[in-house]
Structures are given as C-alpha cells and as structure tokens.
Amino acid sequence: MCKFCAEHGAGKRWYLNTKNYVDEMVKNDKEREEFVRNFAATVEKDGAYRILEALTPFKSESWMDRSRELREWYIYWHQGQPVTIEETKEIMKIASPIAKVECLCRRVLRAETGGEKYCLLFGMLLDYIRDWPDFTPTGVEPLTVDEAIDEVVRRDREGLVHTVWTFKTPYIAAVCQCATPVCLALRQALDFGYMLHKGEYVGVIDTAKCDGCGECVSRCQFGAIKFDPVIGKAYIDMWKCYGCGVCRAVCDRGAISMRERQSIPELKDEWFEPIKVPGSGRWE
Amino acid sequence: MSGLNRLKSRAVGGGSEMVEIRFDKEKCIGALRCGECLRRCPQAVFRSYPENRRRGEICDEWYLAPTYQVLCTGCGICIEHCKPGALSLIC
Numbered sequence: 001m002c003k004f005c006a007e008h009g010a011g012k013r014w015y016l017n018t019k020n021y022v023d024e025m026v027k028n029d030k031e032r033e034e035f036v037r038n039f040a041a042t043v044e045k046d047g048a049y050r051i052l053e054a055l056t057p058f059k060s061e062s063w064m065d066r067s068r069e070l071r072e073w074y075i076y077w078h079q080g081q082p083v084t085i086e087e088t089k090e091i092m093k094i095a096s097p098i099a100k101v102e103c104l105c106r107r108v109l110r111a112e113t114g115g116e117k118y119c120l121l122f123g124m125l126l127d128y129i130r131d132w133p134d135f136t137p138t139g140v141e142p143l144t145v146d147e148a149i150d151e152v153v154r155r156d157r158e159g160l161v162h163t164v165w166t167f168k169t170p171y172i173a174a175v176c177q178c179a180t181p182v183c184l185a186l187r188q189a190l191d192f193g194y195m196l197h198k199g200e201y202v203g204v205i206d207t208a209k210c211d212g213c214g215e216c217v218s219r220c221q222f223g224a225i226k227f228d229p230v231i232g233k234a235y236i237d238m239w240k241c242y243g244c245g246v247c248r249a250v251c252d253r254g255a256i257s258m259r260e261r262q263s264i265p266e267l268k269d270e271w272f273e274p275i276k277v278p279g280s281g282r283w284e
Numbered sequence: 285m286s287g288l289n290r291l292k293s294r295a296v297g298g299g300s301e302m303v304e305i306r307f308d309k310e311k312c313i314g315a316l317r318c319g320e321c322l323r324r325c326p327q328a329v330f331r332s333y334p335e336n337r338r339r340g341e342i343c344d345e346w347y348l349a350p351t352y353q354v355l356c357t358g359c360g361i362c363i364e365h366c367k368p369g370a371l372s373l374i375c
C-alpha cells in the first residue's frame with residue numbers, strides 16, 4: 001500500500017475512497033478552497049516560474065534540495081498518479097458532476113489549441129473554472145457517467161495514460177489522459193522526478209504468450225517496454241513501469257497483465273523517479 | 285553563428301552546459317497565435333502562460349518562459365523558426 005492509500009484510503013485504494021471526492025472537503029478547508037478557486041487563474045504562470053526558479057541553480061549543491069522541496073510541494077498540493085482503465089471506470093461512477101475540458105498541458109507546452117477535450121474535471125472545481133473562459137477556450141462539456149466511461153475507454157484505446165489529480169491532497173478533482181512529452185506531469189516525472197507518483201501496479205509480459213509483434217513497445221509513454229532481439233520478444237523494465245496498463249490494449253495475444261506493486265518486494269517502495277542533475281550523471 | 289555552432293558541437297547528451305535562452309516579450313507575436321518555438325523544440329524547453337488574465341474574459345497575451353532550459357541542447361531550432369527574432373541564446 002502506498003503512503004496515500006495508508007493515509008487516505010480507509011482500507012481501499014485512496015482514489016477509490018468516495019470521501020476524497022466530496023465538495024465538503026473544499027467548503028470546510030479555507031486553504032483548499034483558495035487553491036481550487038485560484039487554480040484556473042494562476043496555474044500556468046505560477047507553474048512556469050516555480051519550476052524555472054527551482055531548476056536555475058542547477059550546478060549548485062542546492063539543486064537536490066530544491067528538487068526535493070518541489071516534490072514535496074506537489075505531494076501536498078497537486079499530486080498525480082496513473083490509474084488503470086478498470087479503476088478509471090470506477091472513478092467515473094464515484095465522481096460527480098463530471099465535465100470535459102481542453103488540456104492545459106498541451107496548450108502550455110506545445111501551443112495546442114485544437115479544441116480536443118482530454119481532461120475530465122469533477123465537483124466544485126467546475127464551478128470555479130467557468131469563470132475563466134480563457135482556461136477552457138472551447139467551453140466545459142458536461143458528461144453523464146456512461147458518457148464519461150465511454151470517453152476514458154476510447155482514450156485508453158488511443159494509448160493515453162489516465163491519471164488522477166489532487167487539489168490539496170487527498171481531494172481529487174480531475175482525471176487526465178496523458179502522453180509524453182505533451183503532459184507536464186509525465187515529462188516532469190521522467191526528466192526531474194516529481195509531480196507524478198508511480199501507480200499501484202506493474203506490467204508483466206508472459207513470454208510464453210508473446211509472439212514478438214512489437215506493437216506494445218511504442219505504446220508505453222514511459223519507455224518501459226523493450227524488445228529483446230535474442231529471444232524475439234518484448235519485456236517490461238519494471239523499474240521504469242508506472243503501471244498505467246495502456247499497453248494491454250494493443251496486445252492481441254493477451255500477453256500483458258498487471259501485478260500489484262505491493263506483491264513485488266523490490267518495487268513495493270518505488271514511488272518516484274530518482275531526482276537527477278541533468279547531464280551530470282549524478283543520481284539521488 | 286559561430287557561437288551556435290560551438291553549442292551544436294557539444295549538444296550531444298543534452299543540457300550538460302548552462303545555456304541561457306533569452307526571450308524578448310516585445311518582439312514575440314504571442315505564444316498561442318504563433319507557438320512555433322513551443323512545437324518545434326525537441327526538448328520541450330518552453331512553457332507558455334497568460335499575462336493579466338481577467339475573470340470572465342479571454343486573455344490575448346500569452347508569453348513564454350524557458351522553464352526547462354536546463355535541458356536545452358543549444359540546437360538553435362527555436363531561433364531558426366522564430367520569424368520576429370524574439371529568441372536568442374547566451375552561452
């Protein structure tokens with residue numbers, strides 16, 4: 001069980017605990033209310049500069065400390081974690097109301113303004129977001145539970161990673177559909193080791209079933225799937241796997257399955273990418 | 285240009301030397317209107333953000349921050365594609 005499940009799960013996965021979705025959490029907590037209220041107004045600029053500032057003295061000894069601080073900041077305020085499609089469907093039944101909006105990350109990182117709505121937002125965050133048309137340039141599209149489930153299933157087939165997001169942990173108000181490098185969280189996790197917590201599962205390929213078609217290799221947004229040219233089959237680097245499960249959708253042979261991270265002693269405390277100094281070869 | 289070539293020659297591996305990207309707000313035609321540098325940078329070094337965003341209104345001023353400049357390899361692609369010349373490299 002990860003720290004989040006232990007503290008906020010009430011015996012379940014923390015993101016399947018209905019308590020973490022109720023509006024009272026916002027109403028009864030001034031600090032959280034302020035964070036949710038200001039999110040759309042300030043997130044892009046604050047993020048761009050908070051991280052630039054943390055990354056600037058990258059040659060100095062303070063790099064590690066600042067990166068650790070930033071990791072803690074995200075854990076406290078705005079933590080993400082990949083969830084499998086099975087669990088994402090469960091979340092759609094718990095969260096309410098649900099609406100989809102354009103993706104903030106694709107806009108700020110790659111200037112994408114195509115009107116494609118990738119992100120699902122829930123609850124009170126929606127009330128606040130409507131005040132900022134600029135944050136949602138093509139509007140807020142409400143979805144029923146069934147529509148939301150269809151939406152996440154479609155995104156799973158497209159190979160996008162589902163991630164849950166907190167707005168002052170453990171309150172959950174969003175599920176995004178992410179890819180590298182257009183998702184801020186995926187790229188920040190892979191390049192710098194913060195913002196995205198690893199998932200509760202790890203993928204495993206059954207080599208007896210795998211026929212070596214290679215479809216899954218480019219599917220993995222985390223670069224965890226490799227091809228072994230000697231045996232002619234794919235395998236998953238479990239240290240790199242985030243447990244999103246999207247690779248399964250392309251495997252006709254049903255060779256990929258998910259295993260509980262907790263059942264693997266070496267990986268049970270592996271929740272973050274190591275913080276590293278770019279180019280220096282130094283790892284935490 | 286010699287500075288750029290020097291940068292290119294040591295670009296392998298990425299971001300190992302401190303390269304500073306300078307951004308001239310006055311010259312940029314707007315990150316959402318253009319966005320060439322955002323889309324083209326192989327390292328996704330830039331982030332855009334709105335300035336003076338107001339409740340209930342669409343914001344037209346989107347600028348750039350070289351947020352991930354520690355990953356910049358000095359390849360110069362962003363500079364090549366910025367028509368108004370709003371970007372430059374300092375090394």
Ligand code: SF4
Pocket residue numbers: 205209210211212213214215216217233234250251252253254255256
């Ligand atoms: S998609 Fe399935 S069968 Fe094809 S290489 Fe991957 S695991 Fe093997």
Ligand code: SF4
Pocket residue numbers: 202203219220221222223224225236240241242243244245246247248
């Ligand atoms: S190998 Fe792991 S991280 Fe990659 S797609 Fe499969 S489950 Fe997701």
Ligand code: SF4
Pocket residue numbers: 305324325326327328329330355356357358359360361362363
């Ligand atoms: S020179 Fe420009 S395009 Fe090349 S890595 Fe640096 S910021 Fe990106």
Ligand code: SF4
Pocket residue numbers: 311312313314315316318319320321322348365366367368369370371
């Ligand atoms: S390419 Fe130049 S003009 Fe276009 S957004 Fe980037 S800095 Fe601005």
